[in-house]
Amino acid sequence: MAKLVRVIDMERCMGCRACIAACHMENHYTPGSPWNEMVEYENGTYPDVRTIFGTMACMHCEDAPCQKICDEINVHAISKNEYGVVMVDYDKCTGCGYCAPVCPYGVPQLNKQAPQSLYPEQETPYEAIPLAQRHPLHQKKNNVMEKCTFCWHKLEKAIIAGEPELIGKKPEYTPSCDLVCPVNARLFGDIDQQDSEVKQYIGKKKAAQLKKESGTNPQVYYVVRGGDF
Amino acid sequence: MKWLGFILLSCVLNSAFAEQQKTVDVRPTKEIKTMNLARIAEQIRNGEIDVGKDYSTNFKTGRFHIIHADKLLIDCNNCHYGKKYKADYQLMGKHKPMPDKMPGRLQRSVCLGCHAEGGIATHLYGRSAEW
Numbered sequence: 336m337a338k339l340v341r342v343i344d345m346e347r348c349m350g351c352r353a354c355i356a357a358c359h360m361e362n363h364y365t366p367g368s369p370w371n372e373m374v375e376y377e378n379g380t381y382p383d384v385r386t387i388f389g390t391m392a393c394m395h396c397e398d399a400p401c402q403k404i405c406d407e408i409n410v411h412a413i414s415k416n417e418y419g420v421v422m423v424d425y426d427k428c429t430g431c432g433y434c435a436p437v438c439p440y441g442v443p444q445l446n447k448q449a450p451q452s453l454y455p456e457q458e459t460p461y462e463a464i465p466l467a468q469r470h471p472l473h474q475k476k477n478n479v480m481e482k483c484t485f486c487w488h489k490l491e492k493a494i495i496a497g498e499p500e501l502i503g504k505k506p507e508y509t510p511s512c513d514l515v516c517p518v519n520a521r522l523f524g525d526i527d528q529q530d531s532e533v534k535q536y537i538g539k540k541k542a543a544q545l546k547k548e549s550g551t552n553p554q555v556y557y558v559v560r561g562g563d564f
Numbered sequence: 565m566k567w568l569g570f571i572l573l574s575c576v577l578n579s580a581f582a583e584q585q586k587t588v589d590v591r592p593t594k595e596i597k598t599m600n601l602a603r604i605a606e607q608i609r610n611g612e613i614d615v616g617k618d619y620s621t622n623f624k625t626g627r628f629h630i631i632h633a634d635k636l637l638i639d640c641n642n643c644h645y646g647k648k649y650k651a652d653y654q655l656m657g658k659h660k661p662m663p664d665k666m667p668g669r670l671q672r673s674v675c676l677g678c679h680a681e682g683g684i685a686t687h688l689y690g691r692s693a694e695w
Contacts, residue, residue, distance in 0.1 A: 391656045438672075
């Protein structure tokens with residue numbers, strides 16, 4: 336079975352935020368509850384100073400604490416599928432907010448705002464689609480938890496078409512944020528696939544997971560510094 | 565001179581003994597505190613202690629704060645400290661404005677103390693992965 340992972344190369348990322356814009360366009364999150372966010376900070380001492388850029392979204396942990404706590408309180412709104420994608424069932428979510436403090440990465444966003452139009456003057460073609468006709472992951476409600484889905488609505492198409500091996504290779508089967516990076520700082524694919532690009536990149540650049548001390552085994556890897564170059 | 569030497573020696577021995585006493589005293593207190601927390605946690609899980617049915621993080625009525633602050637008597641500053649996160653802290657939403665009544669930013673590493681594998685509370689986190 337596939338294990339989908341993402342690699343973000345913070346050595347290459349230049350902070351353009353194209354991935355964030357792409358996520359916003361694709362998933363229509365409300366601005367107060369972002370699904371993808373830029374974390375930037377300065378490193379070094381003058382005059383040897385540089386800014387480090389890196390984006391954060393759901394890490395789709397193998398041992399997701401959000402799912403554990405949700406099951407613990409018998410809500411069962413958060414699930415992890417066979418491809419390793421952690422998803423929220425908006426119909427089951429009670430908006431209790433337990434998942435937010437337990438996530439070491441601060442990912443779950445309890446959306447208390449009504450969905451807003453991206454451009455207040457006119458609706459985008461996607462916004463014109465009635466809510467009931469959208470993908471279940473885009474049928475958002477107020478006061479439920481939201482987060483990145485690895486663009487499951489796109490990955491699902493590959494599985495339905497019987498081409499799961501093309502996930503991360505064909506644009507229509509790849510998360511939007513990973514498609515738009517102008518400096519190729521993002522990669523997405525199946526780590527269990529033989530000779531997969533993500534697997535090689537993780538090994539070559541010594542990419543690591545963030546906050547390993549939490550023991551949640553996230554499926555997003557970061558090239559923080561160095562590597563074998 | 566002999567008397568002065570004797571007094572000095574007794575002072576040194578006294579302070580060493582006092583130090584030893586301190587270390588002996590501190591350990592059991594910590595263990596007792598942890599045991600008490602574990603016992604209360606178990607009673608909450610078994611339903612012997614009523615913590616309400618409001619599964620929320622609401623400060624007054626939500627179980628989250630009732631369990632941690634009211635029943636386990638964990639001080640607010642144990643989890644909420646500092647007005648800002650460190651610049652290189654990898655956390656989404658770290659620049660969101662802090663609610664007025666919140667005593668400080670929530671530091672998530674604190675949770676690992678009890679909620680990691682082998683801890684006294686519900687296991688939410690696994691063992692720390694090796695580098």
